[in-house]
Amino acid sequence: MFCALFIKMVRDNPQKMKSDYLKKLYVLYVFAKTSFDDHMGHRLRLFFRFVMCVFFMFVFIEFWRLIARENFIDLPFPIDDVCWYACLTQMMLFLSPRLFISIDQDVRSGDISYLLIRPISYIAMRVSEGIGAMSANALLYYTAGIACVGFYIGDLPSTGWVGLGTALLFLYLGSILHLMYQAISGITALWLQQAEAFYRIYQKILIVLGGLYMPIPLYPDWLYTLSKFTPVYVMMYGPAQFVLGWDNGESSAEILGLLLFWFAVTIFLLGWFYRACVSRLEVNGG
Amino acid sequence: MSAISVQNLSKSFRIKKQTPGFSGTLKSFFKPDWQDVTALDNISFSIERGERVAFIGPNGAGKSTTIKILSGILNPSQGEVNVAGLTPWEERQRLSYEIGTVFGQRSQLWYHLPARDSFTLLASAYGLDKDTYASRLSQLTDAFDIADLLDKPVRQMSLGQRMRCEVVASFLHKPAILFLDEPTVGLDVSAKSVIRDLVYETSIEDGTTILLTSHDTGDMERVCDRVILIDEGQIVIDAPVSKLRSSYISRKIITLHMSVSDISFEMQGVEIAEKAPHKMVLNVDTSQQNVSTVIEKALLLASMRDISIEDPPMEDVLRSIYKNGQG
């Protein structure tokens, strides 16, 4: 409600905005909204990607049901909870757009030279656009996606709607952090001529230490500890663990604290890396 | 047989209409609005071998659509087209040996490699044997003065240099017909002049039929003998370039360089376009007033150091035609 009022106030009375900082925030909101509209306009693409995500989530559910049937290990969580966990971690990967590809394209095409001279930070603009696109995805995945998963599993997680809602909220915030790391990957194109190589390494770290394939408490202790000290912990496992029961990991206050900490570190890292890479920028003239 | 023959060609596209606002976005998501757009509306023309024709028109007129249909990239909605004796969209591979293309905003050169490598690849694509390729490349290298560019990576070339290489690439296999879609876009004045002269001379020497689209009237005037003007998908004018001014505009520009600093000049059908000390530029409507009458009056008012009579620039001619629809 406060955000909606703020946006209305700024839109109706731009001259009354005294703070440069708030003005810039509003501009970033406009970029995000434009990206949201654009994403919603490509409904066939949106739907196709959604279908793929749902299929892959079902594959994960069958993966864990197979493990549970074979009974080689004692799972410390109910199998339905593990299935919900697996779906949420998989959904996290599909929630955000492939921002690093957009940035990579800007660098390779030379368009970045025009985008750098705008009054707003290029990287902030791209991340805002990513948030807009992500919000369009969330609208679909958090409604139809959760309904499909619930239907396939047959029950809610043991933490109920509260646990699921908490997980989805933190998943959204964790995905914003993921967007920033995608941005870092994207600007490595200024150095390596292609962002994919760096992004794939980061993605594997996310998959391994974030707990995509397996809840992190099932890892060896040393790997579990290592994971806790990385930002990927609060992108994937941190949010998804709220469907594994209330006693398995951090509380919501702790996850929020960790998120804020990693947001601060990442923003600093992103800014520093961005400035370093831009100084290497080579754009051929006409 | 004509090099290019187009009969009753039409082309339509379907586009989605966007509604603004969040509710519009949601509405478009569940129930989008579609709209049919006519790009070409029943056009017909033919081009003889060796002719050089400019295909001009305002943005969105249908120029690029026409070129893409003629080169086999697009299928028409209806109509008949014959290029070098072939139907483009049905015999595209055979046609590709007969045509060359220069798309101003696309490149067929490899960005990180020297131009020579791209030429070698194209020679292989068109099945040129080693001797033919070597002799052809040598001829075009001299004609286009790209000896220094052959071993330079394309990414290090200026736009003008790159375009010269693009045109060489399109001439390499000695095509019967060359399609140029905005070939001088983004080039400076001297680079444009070089490209125009080279395309003109090479087409004369090889007997290449040229179809060129451009917004630049200089391309039209320097390279082509004939102009087809298209607007909103229909052919508005099909005439020799030389006749365009005389048939479609009735104006002359007279520049007076006077020995006195100023004169008062009033005459029906004459408008003062520019005034400066010792200089006056007059726009004369030749349908109302004779040029010789205007000059006689000027000489009566003051002695003249110099008088020049010019046709209005081609841009003004075209602007007038676009404004009036059919001229």
Next chain:
Amino acid sequence: MGKGTLSYLWVLLKLNMKAALALRAAYAVRTIFNIGNHAIYLFLWVVIFKTIPSIGGWRMEHILIAYGLGILTWGLLSFFAAGLRTLPRQIDEGSLDVYLTNPRPLLMNIALGSTQYAGPAEIIFGLVVLTIAGHLTSVSIPLLIFLGLCAFIVFASLVLAYGSLGFWLKDYHASAEEMYFNFFIMATRPEAVFHNWMGWVIVTIMPIAFMTHIPLRALIDDNIYALGLTLFGTTLSAITAYAVFRTGLKRYESGNRFGVHG
């Protein structure tokens, strides 16, 4: 394929290698990153199998074969057909126009017409993983390599078919890349995960079964029926992908894909 086309193909391959090596330092760094990326994924499976000894009858050696086939196909695709991966972007940018007026086969130009940035390192890494897997399971190495080629054709067909959706879907390139990565990952999942209706999906609209699962049966169980099925699936995948591409190309040619104006 005529002699002229073969010599054109050879020139294309040479040019690709030359263009990739034009930026040597970046190429070397990318190669190291790519290999590191694959090594991390294998490490993940080591961790999983330390916790869960078997999944649907699959153990670490099965994963090594499946993943080795996967890396090999990814490397072969990156070297011989990387342009297929960027097909959606080429469609969006209208880059097909230049290829459509070229006398050589359109798909060849699309696949190889732009610079490849990877491939050889992954091909070698894939062969190393397969050799280790072959040594562990005592399967025939030549048969393994042959099935690797079949897996490449299936994966290339998948990439072509799903990339061709770019004729219908705008700004699809990034989503397509995501699909390819997920197909590659799904192909390394134990076959038993895909039962009932999912089993049908992975032999029809997403034929990853012909990439790894069925070839694995041919390799480890010496199942001649599985070998025949692999060949059948490879052929069918290629034909279907080509049909999807040709259908999409008609849409490009109709102009409704991107609305040509001017």
